[in-house]
Amino acid sequence: MSLDFVARIKMVAAVASILLVGALDPALGRQGKDASKATKREASRAERVSGVIVKAEKVAKSKGKGKSDPIILRLSINTNAVWRDWARDQAQVRDEGSPKKDAAKGADSIATKGEPVDENSLVVVEVTPGTRVETRFRSPTDETSKGATSPDKVKSDEGASSTTPKGKPVHFRAEDLLPGLFVEADYRQSGSPDENTAASVAVIRPIEVINASPKAKSAPK
Numbered sequence: 001m002s003l004d005f006v007a008r009i010k011m012v013a014a015v016a017s018i019l020l021v022g023a024l025d026p027a028l029g030r031q032g033k034d035a036s037k038a039t040k041r042e043a044s045r046a047e048r049v050s051g052v053i054v055k056a057e058k059v060a061k062s063k064g065k066g067k068s069d070p071i072i073l074r075l076s077i078n079t080n081a082v083w084r085d086w087a088r089d090q091a092q093v094r095d096e097g098s099p100k101k102d103a104a105k106g107a108d109s110i111a112t113k114g115e116p117v118d119e120n121s122l123v124v125v126e127v128t129p130g131t132r133v134e135t136r137f138r139s140p141t142d143e144t145s146k147g148a149t150s151p152d153k154v155k156s157d158e159g160a161s162s163t164t165p166k167g168k169p170v171h172f173r174a175e176d177l178l179p180g181l182f183v184e185a186d187y188r189q190s191g192s193p194d195e196n197t198a199a200s201v202a203v204i205r206p207i208e209v210i211n212a213s214p215k216a217k218s219a220p221k
Helices: 005-045 081-087 099-107 109-112
Strands: 048-060 062-064 072-078 124-128 133-137 180-190 196-206
Touching: 048 109, 048 124, 072 180, 081 109, 081 180, 081 196
Parallel strands: 124 196, 133 196
Antiparallel strands: 048 072, 048 180, 072 124, 180 196
């Protein structure tokens, strides 16, 4: 076999390799883009956390060049504090009192102080100007529903409506989010793993349901 023939074979093989790589590169590029999009979708997926606020701090994020965003509220939520335990000594027939008073009562509760706080149970969310803050009401034994929009709509486990006395309930704003309150927050990861922006934060108020006594049946004649 001549040297010239061998050189030609090597040249053909080299060209074929270049063409093959060129054909595969777009596919690899598309796979990389698809993986990147999937990662972004996973990161932006909404999540829900519930528990007691153990820390609330106002922070201002810098934009650089001396500029800063509006001050936001950063909430640290202890998920070890479950609703049934917390609401047991917080429930009341009517929701009254200032937000600060309710927060102080919740912070001093056995369920709040008795539940350990560790890195696995703590979730930090940021309340921005775009975060919706609302107040919901539910029975201490109700651990699944989102809660009612007013105390008189709270239902017992048996489905009976509450006979809550009429009164103006407390409605919370962003500035009322204080340690000791039980909240449910929907959030998305907005940057680094530690940056979670809350789309909504609901303060859950425990309302004790008092069912009306059934009407006495008349004696048979």
